[in-house]
Amino acid sequence: MNKVTTKKELSETRGKKAGVKAMLLMLKIMGVNRACEFCWLISLFYVLFDRTARQCASYYLSRRFPGCSPFRRFFHTWAMFTSQGQALIEAAASSSGQMQIVKLGYDRMERALAQPHGVILVCSHFGQWQGMMRTIDIRNRPAHLLIRPDRNTNVDKFMAVNDIKEHIHIISTESEMGGILDAYNALLQGDVVCMMGDRCRENESVKIPFLGAPARFPLAAYLLSARSGAPVIPIFAFREKRHRQMTIHFLEPIPPADRRTRREELRPKVELYTAELEKMAREHPYECFIFENIWSEEENQ
Numbered sequence: 001m002n003k004v005t006t007k008k009e010l011s012e013t014r015g016k017k018a019g020v021k022a023m024l025l026m027l028k029i030m031g032v033n034r035a036c037e038f039c040w041l042i043s044l045f046y047v048l049f050d051r052t053a054r055q056c057a058s059y060y061l062s063r064r065f066p067g068c069s070p071f072r073r074f075f076h077t078w079a080m081f082t083s084q085g086q087a088l089i090e091a092a093a094s095s096s097g098q099m100q101i102v103k104l105g106y107d108r109m110e111r112a113l114a115q116p117h118g119v120i121l122v123c124s125h126f127g128q129w130q131g132m133m134r135t136i137d138i139r140n141r142p143a144h145l146l147i148r149p150d151r152n153t154n155v156d157k158f159m160a161v162n163d164i165k166e167h168i169h170i171i172s173t174e175s176e177m178g179g180i181l182d183a184y185n186a187l188l189q190g191d192v193v194c195m196m197g198d199r200c201r202e203n204e205s206v207k208i209p210f211l212g213a214p215a216r217f218p219l220a221a222y223l224l225s226a227r228s229g230a231p232v233i234p235i236f237a238f239r240e241k242r243h244r245q246m247t248i249h250f251l252e253p254i255p256p257a258d259r260r261t262r263r264e265e266l267r268p269k270v271e272l273y274t275a276e277l278e279k280m281a282r283e284h285p286y287e288c289f290i291f292e293n294i295w296s297e298e299e300n301q
Contacts, residue, residue: 023035023039023042023085023088023089024089024092026038026089027089027092027093027098031098032089032090032093032098032099032243032244033242033243033244035089036086036089036090036242036243039082039085039086039089040078040082042085043078043081043082043084043085044078046081047074047077047078047081053081054077056291056292057077057080057081057291058073058077059290059291059292059293059294059295060211060281060288060290060291061073061076061077061080063210063211063212063213063295064076064211064281064282064285064288065285066212076285076286079286080285080286080289082286083286083287083289084289086239086243087127087128087287087289089243090128090239090243090246091128093243094128094246099243099244099245099246100241100244100245100246101245101246101247101248102240102245102246102247102248103247103248103250104247104248104249104250105249105250105251105252106248106250108233108250108251108252108253109233109250111253112231112233112253113141113192116190117187117188117190117228117229117230117231118186118187118188118189118190118191118192118193118228118230119187119192119193119230119231119233120187120192120193120194120195120221120224120225120228120230120231120232120233121192121193121194121195121233121235122195122196122197122221122232122233122234122235122273123194123195123196123197123234123235123236123237124196124197124198124234124236124277124280124288125196125198125199125288125289125290125291126198126236126237126238126277126280126281126284126287126288126289127236127237127238127239127246127284127287128237128238128239128246129237141191141192142169142186142189142191142192143168143169143191143192143193143194144168144169144170144171144182144183144186144191144192144193144194145168145169145170145171145194145195146171146173146179146180146183146193146194146195147170147171147172147173147195147196148172148173148174169186171183171186171193178220180220180224183195183224184224184227184228187224187228187229187230188228193224193230195220195221195224196218197217197218197221197234197273197277198217198277198290198294199218199292199294200216200217200218200292200294204218204219204220204223204263205217205218205219206219206263206264206266206267206270208267208270208271208274209274210274210277210278210294210295211278211281213295214295215274215294215295216294216295216296217270217273217274217294219263219266219270222254222257222266222269222270223263223266225254225256225257225269226256226257226258226259226261226266227259228256229256230256231253231254231255231256232253232254232256232269232273233250233251233252233253233254234251234254234272234273234276234277235248235249235250235251236248236249236251236276236277236280237249238280238283238284238287239287251276254269254272254273257269
């Protein structure tokens with residue numbers, strides 16, 4: 001089975017319990033827009049004093065804003081950290097009904113669900129990605145999240161779906177065979193499997209041009225699609241109307257490849273996803289939370 005990296009994530013070292021509680025208190029007292037504005041002050045601390053966080057953010061920001069001055073780089077980093085904090089507030093706001101959820105292209109999802117096979121949703125560390133789970137009627141259609149267990153217990157990554165999270169089944173990527181067998185069985189039952197398409201945890205990856213240079217992206221979703229016959233639907237979540245509306249965009253389904261398709265031949269399908277990710281990163285630059293050097297020549301940075 002593929003070797004899984006154990007490199008410590010940025011999200012494992014940021015977000016203290018007191019800070020999270022303070023943000024949620026601000027949401028309750030000030031409302032979502034004012035609380036999100038206050039994030040600019042909180043995130044300033046990390047920009048000034050968290051060198052590791054700045055370094056991790058620089059991988060993406062140097063590609064998204066090439067050739068910018070140190071002053072502009074400081075602002076881009078500050079805006080990105082602020083946006084990440086705001087996403088936490090928005091997650092709680094969407095759970096309490098303070099954010100309107102708009103679904104674009106959901107008819108594509110409905111048509112896919114009408115088929116006997118399951119559906120693979122490929123999401124990204126982009127915007128309010130938690131909130132996409134609110135768009136699926138998971139009480140009637142079982143949903144599974146193929147994710148790595150979170151080391152940072154201070155930040156609840158299910159904050160946006162606290163009222164329905166008992167209906168969400170977690171498949172750990174640290175389980176036997178990286179959870180792929182469990183995900184495969186779920187798809188054969190006609191269930192929904194959600195997995196990340198922008199973070200490479202295994203050696204099975206492919207290099208795709210992204211923001212001007214080759215970057216590593218995982219093949220897992222497309223291999224799973226070929227084996228199970230389930231289509232892949234990329235999904236993105238982004239904020240609109242300041243922080244009052246969360247838009248969930250379901251893109252055109254990517255049909256499964258033939259079971260006998262070789263890994264390198266899956267490249268065109270990965271490119272369909274990465275093209276949309278780059279488009280979203282250009283339209284909403286501070287909502288793209290890539291904190292890894294996916295452009296590195298080393299396989300498991």
